[in-house]
Amino acid sequence: MKYVLITGGVISGIGKGVVASSIGTLLKSCGTRVTSIKIDPYINIDAGTFSPYEHGEVFVLDDGGEVDLDLGNYERFLDVTLHKDNNITTGKIYQSVINKERAGDYLGKTVQVVPHITDAIQGWVERVARVPVDGDEQEPDVCIIELGGTIGDIEGMPFVEAFRQFQFRAGKHNFCNVHVSLVPQIGHNPSLPHTTGEQKTKPTQASIRELRGLGLVPDLIVCRSVSPLTKAVKEKISMFCHVESERVLSVNDVTSIYRVPLLLNDNNVINLLAEILKLPIETPRRNRNLVKWKDLADRYDRLLKEVTIALVGKYTQLEDSYASVIKALRHSALDCNHKLNLKYVDSEDLELSTQHDDPVRYHEAWSQLCSSNGVLVPGGFGLRGVEGKILACQWARKTKKPFLGICLGLQCAVIEFSRNVLGWKDAHSTEFNSSTTKPVVIEMPEHNPGQMGGTMRLGKRRTVFQTENSILRKLYQNPKYVEERHRHRYEVNYDLVPQFEEKGMKFVGHDVDGKRMEIMELEDHPYYVAVQYHPEYLSRPMKPSPPYLGLLLAASGKMQNYLARGCRNSPKFSTDSDVSTSDEEIVDFASAKEGATSGL
Incomplete structure (x- = not known):
């Protein structure tokens, strides 16, 4: 089993879910069986009791799971059916650990974040990642895991520590960390298309430094920006973040999200993932699924x-x-x-x-x-x-x-x-x-009016x-x-x-x-x-x-x-x-x- 962990830096809401969905789409287009997991560090058991203004819509799955809206992105892009266990929250993890403690499973030991909470996270990921999707008899080849929030958030620390341990548990060529970061463009004026601002790399450098300090080393850095990254900016990020320049990917603003898989494909992400994870991928010269995506994106732009x-x-x-x-x-x-x-x-x-x-x-x-x-x-x-x-x-x-x-x-x-x-x-x-x-x-x-969640x-x-x-x-x-x-x-x-x-x-x-x-x-x-x-x-x-x-x-x-x-x-x-x-x-x-x- 191969695992791709998507983390985010600088600010939230920069498109980790779309990047994760797009990577899954590209892998699936090459014949790879893909599943997805979304981790939300909040203490709620699920998203069912959220106000729409608090966290956006509540997405509902076939099995009745009320989950984060990013799972909707995964299902739409990958055309798969996910389940409520594909959404992990801090509340679910702590609830499972407390239930075990009450049942005496820990044999009198002091229950702590490390190792009990982190072990529970790793066990949950391994279990869900191996569940076949859409009636497939074989387990998936790749599990794409999106860690919600931003690196450095206090509520996300147990999950970061869990994946620091998990990278060794999974093995060298079975784990890949994709870090999505913002590269702000100071002075950019959308009303003046011929003027460009300076692309600033310091926020990304700080985010990667914090990620490394927590024990995770990014294999790919996806840079979100208004316009494509210049070669000089890519090389600067490469030098200060200790990542090869070809592994610094530019994902700039596009006309529609249908173009994001195509943009990542232009960044050679399939071959990079195949190299990092030792995936047996043979990319066909004319991928039929990518042709459909391109037709979809082109039609959208021509309307x-x-x-x-x-x-x-x-x-x-x-x-x-x-x-x-x-x-x-x-x-x-x-x-x-x-x-x-x-x-x-x-x-x-x-x-x-x-x-x-x-x-x-x-x-x-x-x-x-x-x-x-x-x-x-x-x-x-x-x-x-x-x-x-x-x-x-x-x-x-x-x-x-x-x-x-x-x-x-x-x-x-x-x-x-x-x-x-x-x-x-x-x-x-x-x-x-x-x-x-x-x-x-x-x-x-x-x-059941006595309880709000899941009723x-x-x-x-x-x-x-x-x-x-x-x-x-x-x-x-x-x-x-x-x-x-x-x-x-x-x-x-x-x-x-x-x-x-x-x-x-x-x-x-x-x-x-x-x-x-x-x-x-x-x-x-x-x-x-x-x-x-x-x-x-x-x-x-x-x-x-x-x-x-x-x-x-x-x-x-x-x-x-x-x-x-x-x-x-x-x-x-x-x-x-x-x-x-x-x-x-x-x-x-x-x-x-x-x-x-x-x-x-």
């Missing part, structure tokens, strides 16, 4: 037509809060040969201006919503901003605007329909109003289609059922479903017991679809998620051609139609406000 999607959410101040949603939208837009113009609409701003005394933000929010080609209402928790999401659902329904609701988005669409079509003005979810006379969304019986309906579940006359079933290539990942505590009230369907809101997908409503489609609408699950978790750059693809097809005017061809070929081969918003489709603010008032 001319634009499609505008309004993301009506509660956590719009931080893009990482909707990382998988945004990537799923981009995958689908690219497949439709359109550039995604994503507008973030804070759902609170759509509510009546008298509620927050900021009419400017109110009108700007409605302007962005009304000028979009499609509307997406994603998941979320808590009462804040829910009425704004309900108003967005109402506007999309009444104006025939393409709409996709995810999780809470489905529930908001049901609440809106109950109030304005069925006439149940008090309709609500018991999550937000426990005393409502019309509980159209209710708490699931197995939800939702989590992981991959089966959804069975109830009819062949379903647009989403056609987009899924007409299967009898689909399996998607869930993360929710509340569900549509089954007892009220017949009254919804009588008025045209069809629940075309149920769970295997027929009691949970999983997919909703509205009659007499070009694309008004909502799902209880989170399809974004399974979206891939070259295999977009069908519900998201449907939204982008409808928003870009390609839906009918795609359906007419039996949903067989990629939408990029269909006839384009101009994406525009007619005067009739744009609701003026007075009408919007009148509609908003009627929805409350």
Whole structure:
């Protein structure tokens, strides 16, 4: 077993996850079996109880693991299915050690960070690294491990010490340390493309010095910078960091993350890893997978037509809060040969201006919503901003605007329909109003309110289609059922479903017991679809998620051609139609406000 440890220096958030995913992609393209592990030094057991503003989105795996969003990068790039044990946290390690201590496994010894915690980390890595992925009978050849945080962080010290020991445990040619560091460019002005600032190496030198002082020696240094490193800068880093100049890799800013594997390939990273790890890699002259990546990156750069999607959410101040949603939208837009113009609409701003005394933000929010080609209402928790999401659902329904609701988005669409079509003005979810006379969304019986972590309906579940006359079933290539990942505590009230369907809101997908409503489609609408699950978790750059693809097809005017061809070929081969918003489709603010008032 070979191990590649990815560490980071200078600052966090410089792209360790993308570098790790890209290295894995290159190795996999050469026929190497690859798995990944993400280490997060926080004491939480998992990411499930984080606020979206604290740590970005919570990514959910097939087995129900609530993990760091970087595991989403690994799954998307490598097209593999990982498990909750592929995410290691300080909380998990300490919990396992304490459980052993309580069971008497340490035979009365004093339990300490060294050796007990460090041994537990090494044992966990070895165990998980050997688990076959995606039904492969053989264990992986290479495990890529990303150590979260920055070298020098106090919470990461036990992990650094564990890997200092682990490099000897694994063996000389079985362990490689790739250190990702920032090379700032002082004086660089993006608005003046012909001017370049001076690339500063001191932060990288300091980071490598600290890494070496902790007992880890980098085999490769990946330098993140605005522009490609000059030869002189590479040689300077090589000299002061004791690494050969060809092992100093330049990863500068590029037009899309699809170009990062190609950039690393240009840096000869495959041959370098093969040399360091003694991997039996024979790089073909024309690697088919790399050709696909290059085609993907080239198409992304050549996109001319634009499609505008309004993301009506509660956590719009931080893009990482909707990382998988945004990537799923981009995958689908690219497949439709359109550039995604994503507008973030804070759902609170759509509510009546008298509620927050900021009419400017109110009108700007409605302007962005009304000028979009499609509307997406994603998941979320808590009462804040829910009425704004309900108003967005109402506007999309009444104006025939393409709409996709995810999780809470489905529930908001049901609440809106109950109030304005069925006439149940008090309709609500018991999550937000426990005393409502019309509980159209209710708490699931197995939800355990006594504990927050891991108590939702989590992981991959089966959804069975109830009819062949379903647009989403056609987009899924007409299967009898689909399996998607869930993360929710509340569900549509089954007892009220017949009254919804009588008025045209069809629940075309149920769970295997027929009691949970999983997919909703509205009659007499070009694309008004909502799902209880989170399809974004399974979206891939070259295999977009069908519900998201449907939204982008409808928003870009390609839906009918795609359906007419039996949903067989990629939408990029269909006839384009101009994406525009007619005067009739744009609701003026007075009408919007009148509609908003009627929805409350």
